Amino acid sequence: MGVVVNLEDGKRDRGSIEGLIELTRSDMTRVNELILSKAGSDVELIPQLARHLISSGGKRLRPMVTLAAAQMFGYSGEGHVKLATSVEFMHTATLLHDDVVDESDLRRGKQTARMIWGNQASVLVGDFLLGQAFRMMVEVGSLDALEVLSDAAAVIAEGEVMQLGVAKNLETTEDEYLAVIKAKTAALFSAAAEVGPIIAKASRSDRSALRSYGTNLGLAFQLVDDALDYGGSTRDLGKNVGDDFREGKVTLPVILAYRRGSEEERRFWKDAIEGEQADAAALDKAIRLMHRHGAIVDTVGRARHFGEIARDALAPLKATPQKAALVDVIDFCISRVV
Structure with a gap:
């Protein structure tokens, strides 16, 4: 049973995308x-399989960040569309x-691809999408953009292995x-934001600002997801509450x-997490313990901290509608738990 977290202290207006x-x-x-063509x-x-996941209702936040970041610096070509699509394919993979x-059964309220077509097909189609991303x-033709996104792909893979550890x-x-x-989440947000100014031939300081924005937005986004697993709803989370x-x-x-x-209490956690005794009653107890010790509130507090760093990264840049929209994204990500 999830408990919605209500955090009034220091709460900003709910953000919007x-x-x-x-x-x-x-x-x-x-x-x-x-996306449809390259899939x-x-x-x-x-x-x-690709269309099953692509059409399952994600907001496609990462490619929108790429597009807005390119627009922000006056880009007027076509390359940002291919880079945004590459970012979405990397995410989908x-x-x-x-x-x-993770042996997950549900993704955004629908059966995961692995539950329909199996693990082998899911992994191989993910590899196909990565290949298509690198083709685009x-x-x-931007070596700098290729370097940033290929570095992100390697870092994400490292993050997956680190998570196993x-x-x-x-x-x-x-x-x-x-x-x-x-590594696992923030690297792709960072790359998605940085390739915008790269393709627009913006300055190194502009690239650095968007890279920092993306990294810290990604950290905030993931920490909010962590909190939602114990204090949200299946609708907000896009998977079953308590899956983690x-x-x-x-x-x-x-x-x-x-x-x-x-x-x-630590014995309880060992039994639940290490001993795999994580039934519904254990989940209820876990949520109670988290509230007792302020674990969910403090996780959201950490998310807000990284959100403020993301906001500060954009602060020196020229005021544009795109900058304002990217700032709003920070509040939107964090407002999912309030």
Whole structure:
């Protein structure tokens, strides 16, 4: 049973991505057309599986960030559409791979691809989408953009392996966990934001600003997801509430509750996470312990901290509608838990 977190202290107005959606609407139409085109194949299973995930209702925040970041610096070509599509394909591929590794049954309220077509097909179609992403990057012809996105692909893979190393390990520290999500989630947000100014031939300082924005937005986004797994709803989270707990994932709310708990409470966590005794009653108890020790509230507090760093990264840049929309995205990501 999830408990919605109500955090009034220091709460900003609820953010919105409506400005971002409006600014990128025409470009996103082209991105969506390119997604469908590049997901096509004579191998029948590939478009079936790819379209299952692509059409499952994600907001496509990452490619919109790429488009807005390019617009922000006056870009007027076509390359940003291919780079945004590459970013979305990289994200989609990681979702396919994640669901296999995590043995997830639900993604955005629908059965995961692995539940319909199996693990092998999911992994291989994820690899196909990565290949298509790199083809488009090469077509754009920007070595700097190719370098940033290929580096991100390697870092994301490292993050996946790092996550395996901390799985079910309750001795994981907060710093170790932040390193995992910086690689696994924030790296793609960072690359998505940075390739915009790259293709617009903006300055090094502009690139650095968008890179920092993306990194810290990604950290905030993932920490909010962590909190939602114990204090949200299936609609907000896009998967079953408590999935992280049932899968034995050691996320920040677990780390904080475990470290702050009594010896008896730590035994509970060991039984639930390491001993795989994570039934519905255990989930209810886990949520109560997290509230007792402020673990969810403090996880959201960490998210707000990274959100402020993202906001400060954009602060020196010239005021534009795109900048305002990217700032609104920060509040939108964090407002999902309030």
